[in-house]
Amino acid sequence: MEHVLDNPIYYALTSGHRHISKGTDEVKYYVEDITAFAGLKDNSQENLNTLYHISPAESVFVFFSKTPVEISGPWKLLTHIDMFQFIFRGKEIPMADASEITELDLKHVNEMIDLVELTKPGPFLARTIELSNYTGIFVEEKLAAMAGHRFFPSPYREISAVCTHPDYLGKGYAFKILQEQIKRILLRLEIPFLHVRNDNEGAIKLYQKLGFEIRTDMIAYVIKKEV
Template sequence: MNVILDNPIWFALNSVNAHLGSGNDSVKLFNTDVAPFAGLNAYTPGNFQQLFELVQPDQVAVLFYPKEDLDPAPFDVVAKVPGYQMVFEGKEPEAVPGEGLVHLTEKDVEEMLSLTKLTQPGPFARRTIDFGGYKGIFQDQQLVAMAGQRLQVQGFTEISAVCTHPDSAGKGLARKVLNELIRDVIASGNIPYLHVRADNTRAIKLYEHLGFVIRTEMYFHVIKRS
């Protein structure tokens, strides 16, 4: 468990999500229209050089690494965002009654892009929907809450893009979407987990209330090829 979750991007790109990226035996990255994430089997100077040769000039890559100290030379460091990785250890939740959830599909991509641009839950691109498992709630024909599945390996599925339109905040919509996604992941035989910025205390409280616990610190290293 520790080995997989300490390096979730690498293991996702070598298993369930392999069709969404490319690379070699040491370095892999998702297609740029899916996600900016890159995974390395080890964070060594040689692997960073290989990654440097795989990306385009000015291309940004995001790494998940459980430590703050990381030297990605020859890349430039754009940002180093502290966060947490949380794993679900609660009981399977019951369905939350109320407004119905819908599966989000190709026809909803523009709405998904608009909502994620407004709320900034993390990287979300035009083909991020290819990870699958996205669900949302519409009100007056506008997408007001959503979340979905992202990094997947045998045994674990990451829940991501959890967001609610500011005008609909405080109505329990995020909890409803999360409950359903937790149920979906458990039904598939996997354990739900997620990543969250350390300063997003409101979200952390919600996740803990639902049964997630902090497993480890996780830094989101944003690097760029100059």
């Protein structure tokens, strides 16, 4: 039987995020402006064709696969990203000082988008904040670091958009924010997981220090709908 984390987007869209999904029983995608991810029950050409026919014109989607997928018409492959999927295996709930951490809301969205554009942790759209629990650290009223939640294939909750402004690297801000994110997820009796490029050595070491372990390899495919 397939584990939900082998296909986290599809199972998020059929469980914890059913209310913000569109599509069919086997082909799902997030409501526009929330995030540009699609989840297929299996990554077959038939399901990719279905996604093409039910989605808006000029759509760009990201979908995940544990194994390589051949992308052909009517989709154009823009890029693919080799990643690790990490799951939290820590033995204790982090209880670090959270006094520097600010709850991010709609008034911060422009700053959040600017930070994501600068650091490229993954897609972040106008309504991505609706995925919940975005927190940040400000230095002299400037957003220095942030993270939040993304996929929710219940009972697993993904930590995402982990990024730090280049001017503030090495100050431990990401570590503090991640500790708070982990704590909140565990206190809800959920299990934290995340994805990271497999060549991002600094982030990998940070996640391992926090108690995450590699669960599997994962590939992110970015595809565009060709007219």
